[in-house]
Amino acid sequence: MTRDEGVNSILNPHYIVGFVDGEGCFSITFNKNGTNLPEVRLIFEIELREDDRPILERIQETLGCGRIYRLEYARYKKWRPHVKYKVSNFKDISEKVIPFFKRYPLQAKKLESFNKFCRVAEVIKAKEHLTETGIVRIREIRSRK
Amino acid sequence: MTRDEGVNSILNPHYIVGFVDGEGCFSITFNKNGTNLPEVRLIFEIELREDDRPILERIQETLGCGRIYRLEYARYKKWRPHVKYKVSNFKDISEKVIPFFKRYPLQAKKLESFNKFCRVAEVIKAKEHLTETGIVRIREIRSRK
Numbered sequence: 001m002t003r004d005e006g007v008n009s010i011l012n013p014h015y016i017v018g019f020v021d022g023e024g025c026f027s028i029t030f031n032k033n034g035t036n037l038p039e040v041r042l043i044f045e046i047e048l049r050e051d052d053r054p055i056l057e058r059i060q061e062t063l064g065c066g067r068i069y070r071l072e073y074a075r076y077k078k079w080r081p082h083v084k085y086k087v088s089n090f091k092d093i094s095e096k097v098i099p100f101f102k103r104y105p106l107q108a109k110k111l112e113s114f115n116k117f118c119r120v121a122e123v124i125k126a127k128e129h130l131t132e133t134g135i136v137r138i139r140e141i142r143s144r145k
Numbered sequence: 146m147t148r149d150e151g152v153n154s155i156l157n158p159h160y161i162v163g164f165v166d167g168e169g170c171f172s173i174t175f176n177k178n179g180t181n182l183p184e185v186r187l188i189f190e191i192e193l194r195e196d197d198r199p200i201l202e203r204i205q206e207t208l209g210c211g212r213i214y215r216l217e218y219a220r221y222k223k224w225r226p227h228v229k230y231k232v233s234n235f236k237d238i239s240e241k242v243i244p245f246f247k248r249y250p251l252q253a254k255k256l257e258s259f260n261k262f263c264r265v266a267e268v269i270k271a272k273e274h275l276t277e278t279g280i281v282r283i284r285e286i287r288s289r290k
Binding site: 012016020049051058107 | 167
């Protein structure tokens with residue numbers, strides 16, 4: 001039986017939580033923007049070796065958002081191609097990713113970075129990330145231990 | 146609320162499957178044994194950074210077997226201590242680890258190494274790993290793509 005025949009592609013949510021606790025990444029990034037305020041982005045991503053692409057497709061389908069990219073770094077000879085599942089659209093982060101992991105909580109240390117991620121999402125929702133005070137607050141949330 | 150207050154330490158089995166699909170390792174090892182036949186061992190393990198030790202303790206408790214070791218490599222300066230959860234006792238592998246992942250199947254590429262692991266467990270159960278033919282068979286299972 002191949003994966004296409006009879007395997008349900010929707011994953012058990014607890015499976016996704018376990019997988020993400022191991023392999024997922026919740027990051028808060030700042031993009032420089034000339035002399036203006038930096039642009040704040042929340043990114044949820046999982047990077048795996050390319051031969052594990054099908055599981056990323058199933059996570060994408062289960063969460064109902066995000067894109068999958070192929071990563072190739074020709075300069076590293078021994079480096080096998082990787083694939084990355086990435087959600088960076090704020091609406092998807094806010095309405096799909098965050099509610100999912102609030103309903104099915106992370107169990108390992110990754111919960112800490114998820115909690116910071118959620119706090120920054122609140123700042124963005126309130127549009128405070130467009131102000132200097134908001135940027136300072138986000139930097140503070142990000143650097144907190 | 147700290148982890149000790151009110152958090153159920155037993156994990157949802159699907160969580161463990163997701164975590165192991167990302168971070169677990171099923172290996173078939175040969176220990177040289179002088180001029181005699183090599184000793185075959187099946188090892189299930191998960192290695193994480195030390196600050197993620199609590200999740201290994203919960204996996205250990207949920208699976209009801211295995212030990213946790215602290216790994217420190219003083220020669221790598223930048224290397225933070227790791228912890229390893231390891232099951233190498235054949236009875237535990239055969240009666241706890243394998244039945245668990247047969248009941249809750251791995252969903253990613255790791256399923257392939259788990260399937261080889263199970264095939265070798267059958268050879269060991271039949272005591273064929275104590276014969277030269279058995280060792281050849283195990284090597285063949287292990288190297289199969």
